[in-house]
Amino acid sequence: MANKSGKSHDFTFKLLLIGDKAVGKTSIMYRFSDDKFNPSWLATIGIDFKIRTIELNGNTIKLQIWDTAGQERFDTITAQYYRGAMGIMLVYxxxxxxxxxHIAKWLRRIExxxxxxxxxxxxxxxxxxxxxxxxVSKSRGSAMAAQHSISFIETSAKVGINVEKAxxxxxxxxxxxxxVDVDMNKNRVMVESLQRKHAVRAKCCR
Incomplete structure (x- = not known):
């Protein structure tokens, strides 16, 4: 369904799932994108990708969700996908x-x-x-997030707890x-500019 500007969505946000292998990154992605859970998901080889469009605060937003491999041998493959990411879920x-x-290690990779x-x-x-x-207790997870000034949530991809909310x-x-601007075309330009800025900053800091 197109919005008033004739486009199918107002914004595109690139999201990245990172964390150790077997923590449930793929399961979280598929629970959100397809509302499915498979206890026998194979380990992600390099990168996986899903799209879901949501309505948020009167805007249609296309979420590009990238699921990265947790094994160290894929580091050189997945590092490039940090570039341009606007949101990152660090999963344990x-x-x-x-x-x-290993959260500290993943936070260094984000940096x-x-x-x-x-x-x-x-x-x-x-x-x-x-x-x-x-x-790991919920209070320890919350304290870790507070220490690094990031948000925190607990989820269950298996039964669907808080996945949508996350x-x-x-x-x-x-x-x-x-x-926020009345002119949605202008807003789209702003988002695209923000994405380019993220890509440039990430490239410069590698």
Whole structure:
């Protein structure tokens, strides 16, 4: 359905999912894009990609969602996808202490490869797990996010807890960075300019 300007959407936001392997990045992406969950997803090889268009604050926004491989051997492939990203979900597994311990490593990669003003969200996935299986409490995740001045949410791709909210909250935060104007064509130019700025900054800082 086209908007008043005749376009199918007002804005395009590039989002990136990063984090250790097996934390559920692919499951989060597919739960949001297709409302599906498969406990047997194969490990992402390099990069995967989905699109979903949402309505937010009267705007039609196309979300380009990039799912990156968590294995170190794919670092050189996935690093280029930080360029131009407007939002990043840094995902860890609440049942895996190691994935939480590696958050600092992933934050350094964001600093090295992404734009300075990229919107980052820390996501603790698999929050449906039995409390006996938890390795990271919600309060520890929240404290880690506060320490780095980023937002935080716990999700479960398996049962769909907070997955929609995570993407909508991230898109909302990005949208607040875009000047609101009655002229949607002008707004689109502003967003495209913001995306180019992100790409240039990321390239310069590599």
């Amino acid at each position: 597994d609440v049942t895996c202490q190691q994935s939480f311990d 090295d490869h992404a734009a300075e003003d990229v919107v980052t969200m820390l996501v603790g996935n698999k929050c449906d797990a039995d409390m006996r299986d938890r390795a 993407f909508y909250d991230l898109a909302t935060a990005i949208l607040t960075m875009v000047p």
